[in-house]
Amino acid sequence: MLVVMKNDATEAHVQAVVREIENLGYRGIPMPGAQRTAVCIIGNKGPVDDSRLLALDGVKETIVVTKPYKLVSRETHPESTIIAIGDVKIGGEKPVIMAGPCAVESEEQAFTIARLVKKCGALVFRGGAFKPRTSPYSFQGLGEEGLKILEKVHNEIGLLIVTEATDHTNIDVVEKYADIIQIGARNMQNYSLLRRAGQASKPILLKRGFAATIDELLMSAEYIMSEGNTQVILCERGIRTFSDNTRNTLDLSAIPSIKEVSHLPTVVDPSHAAGRREYVIPLSKGAIAVGADGLLVEVHHDPSHALSDGMQSLYPEQFARLMKEINNINR
Ligand code: PEP
Ligand code: MN
Numbered sequence: 001m002l003v004v005m006k007n008d009a010t011e012a013h014v015q016a017v018v019r020e021i022e023n024l025g026y027r028g029i030p031m032p033g034a035q036r037t038a039v040c041i042i043g044n045k046g047p048v049d050d051s052r053l054l055a056l057d058g059v060k061e062t063i064v065v066t067k068p069y070k071l072v073s074r075e076t077h078p079e080s081t082i083i084a085i086g087d088v089k090i091g092g093e094k095p096v097i098m099a100g101p102c103a104v105e106s107e108e109q110a111f112t113i114a115r116l117v118k119k120c121g122a123l124v125f126r127g128g129a130f131k132p133r134t135s136p137y138s139f140q141g142l143g144e145e146g147l148k149i150l151e152k153v154h155n156e157i158g159l160l161i162v163t164e165a166t167d168h169t170n171i172d173v174v175e176k177y178a179d180i181i182q183i184g185a186r187n188m189q190n191y192s193l194l195r196r197a198g199q200a201s202k203p204i205l206l207k208r209g210f211a212a213t214i215d216e217l218l219m220s221a222e223y224i225m226s227e228g229n230t231q232v233i234l235c236e237r238g239i240r241t242f243s244d245n246t247r248n249t250l251d252l253s254a255i256p257s258i259k260e261v262s263h264l265p266t267v268v269d270p271s272h273a274a275g276r277r278e279y280v281i282p283l284s285k286g287a288i289a290v291g292a293d294g295l296l297v298e299v300h301h302d303p304s305h306a307l308s309d310g311m312q313s314l315y316p317e318q319f320a321r322l323m324k325e326i327n328n329i330n331r
Contacts, residue, residue: 002070003038003050004038005039007036013057013058020056026048027042031076035079040076042070042226070222073261073262074261077263081264083265095331096267096294098125099298099299100113100114101306101313102127102307103127104128112301113299114159118159123160124159125153125159125160128141128146129164130164130166130170147174147176148177161177162181164181165181171193175201180203188206188217198228203231203233204224208234208235210238211239212239214254214261218234218258218261233293234258234265236254250283250286256290265293269297270287270297277311277312280297289330298313299315
């Protein structure tokens with residue numbers, strides 16, 4: 001249930017509602033919006049008796065939320081959420097491009113790629129320091145050394161950093177260095193990691209699992225938000241289907257579907273969906289055209305020597321072309 005406050009309700013009114021919800025044995029999470037604040041009740045198993053809530057000053061009405069997810073729902077927060085990190089606004093008017101290598105391999109590699117993606121207009125640098133690899137014998141990432149390189153990229157080149165936390169042993173250190181913490185497709189339903197991400201002080205980029213429905217993705221985002229972190233960016237990165245022409249099948253319908261029911265910004269990773277660089281530009285253009293709030297793209301200055309995902313990494317000149325071509329697309 002949502003307790004919708006009047007337009008002129010004060011912070012004291014909102015706090016009185018939260019206390020009354022706690023007296024009833026539930027939790028109340030205020031969701032401020034441009035027009036009004038709503039307080040979302042969580043923890044109830046069935047209908048809530050709203051008579052005492054309706055009697056409080058500043059309360060306009062109560063609304064029953066029809067979806068299993070609440071905090072991520074547009075019913076709770078009708079305006080689209082914009083996540084502002086410094087000057088970068090994810091979910092605003094312009095799509096935000098996050099680009100970089102699959103993995104940080106060395107300082108020289110990271111700086112070379114960061115300089116070129118920044119020159120083309122990317123605002124966020126991507127690069128894994130902890131890599132979830134299918135084989136235990138594949139390159140697993142540089143760990144904290146990689147995070148320190150990313151911090152240097154942030155400080156010297158002026159790009160925000162998105163990088164993955166793969167489990168509870170590295171989320172603390174990732175939180176320290178990253179501007180955005182990525183939770184990967186394989187971990188979309190790692191509920192203890194999601195709860196920990198919900199206690200983080202940084203925004204979370206949550207990738208859709210390769211066999212997850214949109215509702216499951218939204219329920220995972222709900223785990224994060226229910227712990228208090230409302231800064232969640234969703235990411236469509238391709239799902240497993242019978243089609244084997246691409247590494248995964250990019251589900252572009254996910255973007256309008258998510259936007260219909262959720263206020264969270266949603267970006268697309270065309271690289272892991274395609275698995276081949278030849279398809280990354282057309283898929284990126286499609287993603288922007290259907291309303292994605294940004295892209296997460298793999299770029300490498302020397303893909304044939306990349307330690308992971310070289311086949312799907314764009315050459316620098318391809319990334320420059322992608323940036324030019326998406327500029328003219330109306331969303
Ligand atoms: C990545 O972004 O490098 C990655 C491993 O992505 P995913 O979790 O989508 O496979
Ligand atoms: Mn990758």
